[in-house]
Amino acid sequence: MKFLDEFRAPESCRRLLERIRAAASREWTIMEVCGGQTHGLLRYGIDQELGGCVRLVHGPGCPVCVTPLESIDFAITLARRDDTLLASFGDMLRVPGSRESLLQVRAATGNVRVVYSPLDAVTLAQKTPDKQIVFFAVGFETTTPATALAVQQASRLGLKNFSLLVSHVRVLPAMELLAGDPGNGINGFLAAGHVCTVGGFDTYEEFTARYKLPVVVTGFEPVDLLTGILECVEQLERHEATVANCYSRSARREGNRAALSLIDAIYEPCDRPWRGLGVVPMGGMRLRAEWAEWDAQRRFQQEMPPVAEPAECRSGEVLTGRIKPPDCECFATRCTPESPLGAPMVSAEGACAAYYRYALARRDPRTR
Amino acid sequence: MSGSLSGFACPAPDAGGDKITLAHGEGGRLMRRLIQQTVLPRLGNEALNSLGDAAILQTANSRLAVSTDSYVVSPLFFPGGDIGKLAVFGTVNDLAVSGAKPLAISLAMIVEEGLPLETLERVLASVASAAAQVGVPIVTGDTKVVPRHAADSLFLNTTGIGEVFFPIPGPDGLCEGDEILVTGPVGRHGMAVMTCREGLEFNPAPTSDCAPLLDAVTALQQSGLPVRAMRDATRGGLAAVLHEWAQSSRLTMAVQEAQVPVTDEVRGACELLGLDPIHVANEGTMVVAVAPGAGEAAVKVLRRVPHCEGASRIGQAIMGGIAPVVVRRVFGPEIPLDEPLGAPLPRIC
Numbered sequence: 001m002k003f004l005d006e007f008r009a010p011e012s013c014r015r016l017l018e019r020i021r022a023a024a025s026r027e028w029t030i031m032e033v034c035g036g037q038t039h040g041l042l043r044y045g046i047d048q049e050l051g052g053c054v055r056l057v058h059g060p061g062c063p064v065c066v067t068p069l070e071s072i073d074f075a076i077t078l079a080r081r082d083d084t085l086l087a088s089f090g091d092m093l094r095v096p097g098s099r100e101s102l103l104q105v106r107a108a109t110g111n112v113r114v115v116y117s118p119l120d121a122v123t124l125a126q127k128t129p130d131k132q133i134v135f136f137a138v139g140f141e142t143t144t145p146a147t148a149l150a151v152q153q154a155s156r157l158g159l160k161n162f163s164l165l166v167s168h169v170r171v172l173p174a175m176e177l178l179a180g181d182p183g184n185g186i187n188g189f190l191a192a193g194h195v196c197t198v199g200g201f202d203t204y205e206e207f208t209a210r211y212k213l214p215v216v217v218t219g220f221e222p223v224d225l226l227t228g229i230l231e232c233v234e235q236l237e238r239h240e241a242t243v244a245n246c247y248s249r250s251a252r253r254e255g256n257r258a259a260l261s262l263i264d265a266i267y268e269p270c271d272r273p274w275r276g277l278g279v280v281p282m283g284g285m286r287l288r289a290e291w292a293e294w295d296a297q298r299r300f301q302q303e304m305p306p307v308a309e310p311a312e313c314r315s316g317e318v319l320t321g322r323i324k325p326p327d328c329e330c331f332a333t334r335c336t337p338e339s340p341l342g343a344p345m346v347s348a349e350g351a352c353a354a355y356y357r358y359a360l361a362r363r364d365p366r367t368r
Numbered sequence: 369m370s371g372s373l374s375g376f377a378c379p380a381p382d383a384g385g386d387k388i389t390l391a392h393g394e395g396g397r398l399m400r401r402l403i404q405q406t407v408l409p410r411l412g413n414e415a416l417n418s419l420g421d422a423a424i425l426q427t428a429n430s431r432l433a434v435s436t437d438s439y440v441v442s443p444l445f446f447p448g449g450d451i452g453k454l455a456v457f458g459t460v461n462d463l464a465v466s467g468a469k470p471l472a473i474s475l476a477m478i479v480e481e482g483l484p485l486e487t488l489e490r491v492l493a494s495v496a497s498a499a500a501q502v503g504v505p506i507v508t509g510d511t512k513v514v515p516r517h518a519a520d521s522l523f524l525n526t527t528g529i530g531e532v533f534f535p536i537p538g539p540d541g542l543c544e545g546d547e548i549l550v551t552g553p554v555g556r557h558g559m560a561v562m563t564c565r566e567g568l569e570f571n572p573a574p575t576s577d578c579a580p581l582l583d584a585v586t587a588l589q590q591s592g593l594p595v596r597a598m599r600d601a602t603r604g605g606l607a608a609v610l611h612e613w614a615q616s617s618r619l620t621m622a623v624q625e626a627q628v629p630v631t632d633e634v635r636g637a638c639e640l641l642g643l644d645p646i647h648v649a650n651e652g653t654m655v656v657a658v659a660p661g662a663g664e665a666a667v668k669v670l671r672r673v674p675h676c677e678g679a680s681r682i683g684q685a686i687m688g689g690i691a692p693v694v695v696r697r698v699f700g701p702e703i704p705l706d707e708p709l710g711a712p713l714p715r716i717c
Contacts, residue, residue, distance in 0.1 A: 001632055008699070009698075009699075010699035044699060044700040044703070045701040048700075103389055103390075106390070108387060357704075358703050
C-alpha cells in the first residue's frame with residue numbers, strides 16, 4: 001500500500017538500526033512525546049532493538065490519558081441526565097472516572113454516542129432537537145481545528161442544543177514543564193509529527209535554544225521513528241541541539257495556517273490541569289469569550305470540583321517518563337485493560353496499554 | 369506552574385461493574401470470562417463445556433452437530449451481505465468447521481413493530497437464496513413482534529443440525545509444528561459493517577466476506593490431508609481464534625504478519641481508524657491447522673475453492689513461546705499479540 005509499505009520496509013529499518021548503533025557512543029535517553037509513537041516503537045520492538053544505544057522514555061502525548069478526572073466525571077454527570085446525549089471519540093469510553101467509566105454509563109443510560117468527527121456531533125444535534133448534545137472535545141492540536149469547525153458550524157446553523165466540554169491540551173507547554181524539571185534525565189525529544197503538521201515547528205526553536213535539547217519532528221511508522229531517533233542521536237553526538245524535521249512529507253515549519261487561524265478564532269490558550277502532571281501553564285485551550293455560549297460547563301452551570309486521586313496509580317510518573325509501566329507494582333496485576341486504575345492502561349495511545357499489549361511477556365516470561 | 373512532578377495518582381475505580389456492557393458480547397476476553405464464570409457454572413454439561421462452534425451429540429448410528437446463533441447486525445444490509453445471508457451462512461459455517469454437513473436449520477425472527485414489510489421480504493428472500501446455495505432447508509421457525517424500541521428493527525436466530533462427515537481432533541489435539549492457515553483476507557466483515565454503519569466514506573468501500581465455508585471443508589476432507597482444527601474467525605477476528613487455540617492446546621501460536629492476507633480496502637480503513645485487521649470480525653473466513661508439512665498442500669487445495677483463492681499459510685504452533693500468541697511484524701523481534709478485550713474502539717488521532 002502506497003505511503004505505508006515504504007515506511008515499514010524491513011531493509012530500510014535494518015539499515016537505520018545499524019546506523020543508530022554505529023553512531024551512539026553511549027546510551028542516550030530520548031523521550032518520544034506522542035503515545036502513537038510509543039505504540040509504534042513497542043509494536044515493532046524497536047525499543048528492544050536499540051537496547052544499550054538509546055533508552056526510550058515515553059512522554060505525556062496521549063490526550064485520553066491526560067484528560068483530568070474532573071472532566072471525565074463531569075462528562076459522566078452529563079451523560080446521566082435525561083435531557084443530554086454525550087458524544088465522544090471512542091477512545092474516551094473505557095477511561096475510568098472516579099466511580100465509573102463512560103462505557104458503564106452507556107450501558108446504564110444509553111446517553112453516550114461514539115462519533116468519528118466532531119461534525120458528526122453537530123449532525124446529531126440537528127437530528128435530535130429534543131436533547132442537548134455535548135461533544136467531549138479532547139485532544140492536542142490535531143483535533144482542536146475540527147472541534148473549532150464544529151462550533152462554527154453549529155453557530156451557522158443556529159443550534160441551541162449543541163455545546164463542547166473542552167479539554168483540549170497543547171503539547172509544547174508540557175514539554176517545557178518536563179524539560180525544566182532538573183531530574184528528568186532526558187537528552188532529546190521526538191516531537192509528534194501530526195501535531196507539528198497542524199501547529200508547525202517554528203515554536204520549538206526557542207525551546208531548543210533555552211533547554212539545549214534536540215527536538216526532532218518524527219512520524220509514526222518504523223522508518224519514521226528510526227529516522228527521527230538517528231537524527232536525534234547524531235545531534236547529541238555532535239553536541240548540537242536544533243529542531244530537525246524528519247516528517248517532511250507532512251509537517252512544515254509554519255504548520256497549517258488555515259487550521260491555526262481557525263483554532264485562533266475560536267480558542268485561546270489557558271492554564272489547564274493535566275491528569276498525572278498537575279496544572280500545566282498555558283497547557284490547554286478554552287473557548288474565547290465571544291464563543292462562551294458553546295461551553296458546556298457554562299451551559300450546565302456546573303463547577304468541576306477537583307477530585308482527590310488516591311495514590312495507587314503511578315500514571316503521573318509514567319506520563320513524565322520517570323518510570324516505565326512495568327515498574328509500577330499494579331501493572332498487569334491490579335491494573336489491567338478490563339479493570340484499569342488509570343487512563344494510560346486503556347487509551348489506544350496509553351503507554352501502559354502499549355506495554356500490556358506488546359511487552360507483557362518480557363516481564364513475565366512463560367515457560368511451557 | 370504546579371509544584372513538583374512526583375506523586376501523581378489516578379483513582380481506583382469500581383473494579384467490578386454489576387452490569388453487562390457491550391464489551392461482554394464482543395467475543396473477547398470479557399465475553400469468555402462471562403461464559404466461564406456466569407453461564408457454565410449454572411448450565412454446564414459435557415457437550416456445552418467444550419465451547420466449540422457446535423455441540424457434538426452421539427446417536428446410535430451417527431454423530432450429530434448442533435449449533436445456534438443470533439444475529440443483531442445493524443444496519444440490516446451492508447456491502448457484501450445482509451442479516452438474512454449472515455444468519456444462514458453463520459450457522460452453516462459453525463457446523464462446517466465442526467466437520468458437519470448441515471441437514472436442516474431453523475429460523476426465529478424478533479421483529480420490531482413498524483418494520484416495513486418490504487424490508488422483511490428482502491431479508492427472507494436473502495435467507496431463501498442463501499439456504500438454496502448450500503442446499504439446506506429451513507424446517508421450522510418462530511415469529512415474535514415486540515413494541516417499538518424493544519428491539520432494533522429485526523433480530524434473527526438460526527439453529528442448525530448437521531451430520532459429522534469429517535471428524536477432526538479440534539484445538540485440544542494441536543501439536544508442536546502444526547501449520548496454521550487462513551482461507552482468505554481477514555477483517556472484511558467487521559470493517560464493512562463498521563464503515564457502513566458509521567457512514568465513513570471509503571472508496572472503494574470494504575465489503576463483507578459473508579460466504580459459506582462448507583465447500584472449503586469438503587475440499588479439505590476429500591484431500592485426505594491431516595487437518596487438526598478448524599474455526600471460523602467471527603467476533604474477535606483471527607486473534608480470538610489463535611488465543612482460544614493457545615489456551616486449549618497449551619502451545620504458542622506464532623504468526624508472521626506479512627503472511628496474513630488483508631485487502632487494501634480493509635488495510636486502509638484500519639490504518640485510518642487505528643485498528644488491527646487481525647482483531648476484526650470475519651463471516652466467511654476460517655482458520656485451519658494442519659499437521660507439520662501439510663501447510664503448502666492445504667493452501668493449494670483451498671485456493672481451488674471459490675471464495676478461498678486468498679488462502680495463505682500464516683504461522684505455526686510452537687512450544688515455549690514468550691506468550692500464548694506471538695506475531696512477527698515485517699521487521700523486528702517477535703511481539704506478543706494481545707487477546708481482544710471487546711470490540712475495537714477507534715482512536716482519537
